[in-house]
Amino acid sequence: MPETLETTAAATDATLLDRTATAVRTAGTALRERFGEVTRYQTREELMHALAANDDTALDILRPRLTSLRPHAGWVEDELDGGALPPGEWWVVDPAEGNINHLHALPEWAVTATLVRDNQPVLTAVHLPMTGETYTALTGAGAHLDGRPLNIAPTTDLGLSIVATSQARPDEDEEVLRRVGSSITAMLSDALVVRTAVPATLHLLNVAAGRIDAFWQFAGARADLLPGTLLVTEAGGQISDTQGRPWTPQSESFLATAPGIHTQAVATLTR
Incomplete structure (x- = not known):
């Protein structure tokens, strides 16, 4: 050839x-x-x-x-x-x-x-x-x-999902901190288990590997999101902002999920 x-x-x-x-x-x-x-x-x-x-x-x-x-x-x-x-x-x-x-x-x-x-x-x-x-x-x-090869989880029910979030940086804006807190509360109601820890990349590795079902974060930097973005996408996952719009490095929020729960995760994070 x-x-x-x-x-x-x-x-x-x-x-x-x-x-x-x-x-x-x-x-x-x-x-x-x-x-x-x-x-x-x-x-x-x-x-x-x-x-x-x-x-x-x-x-x-x-x-x-x-x-x-x-x-x-x-x-x-x-x-x-x-x-x-x-x-x-x-x-x-x-x-x-x-x-x-x-x-x-x-x-x-x-x-x-x-x-x-x-x-x-x-x-x-x-x-x-x-x-x-x-x-x-x-x-x-x-x-x-x-x-x-890594493959995303086949999960279709947010209520049976392990999800995770991370702190983008120290000394974050107060409005961002409020959004983080309210989003964790919402996910505690809708998801099975919520994990909260740094760094973001390790959560995204787990999404790509099918170990957890979703990760979200408000604000964030290129270095903590770009590696996981490519890993999740290439493993078959879905990337957007928390409102379901296409994500770019300029976006104010980030969401990576198994495709089967993306709509449910967006609904939880925007209510």
């Missing part, structure tokens, strides 16, 4: 994904070596210093490796940034997703790297150093856990 531009591009992106996965695994190993005792801090300044030390450890590995893979791609410096990116390719990286958990000797943290092309995630690699798992997704080629 003759090779076309499309198949060549797909092969190139697949190779790029493999190398990206290697990079996040290497950075994850470095962060795991720093994991153990609870990091104590007395001030916000001490906390920010400890968070930055973890970030720098991973970025010292990720940045040169990913830059060498795509020298002309831009680089998102702040994992809390949101909104649309300029045209072209960008690396959206969270060097320590769930960094606060790492500092508190909790195992729920990851290293993520996502290549965005003209504001669409093309490929993503998420490594969980404490379990050794690596989740990957490539546009049009599915989502995988260590090479095994």
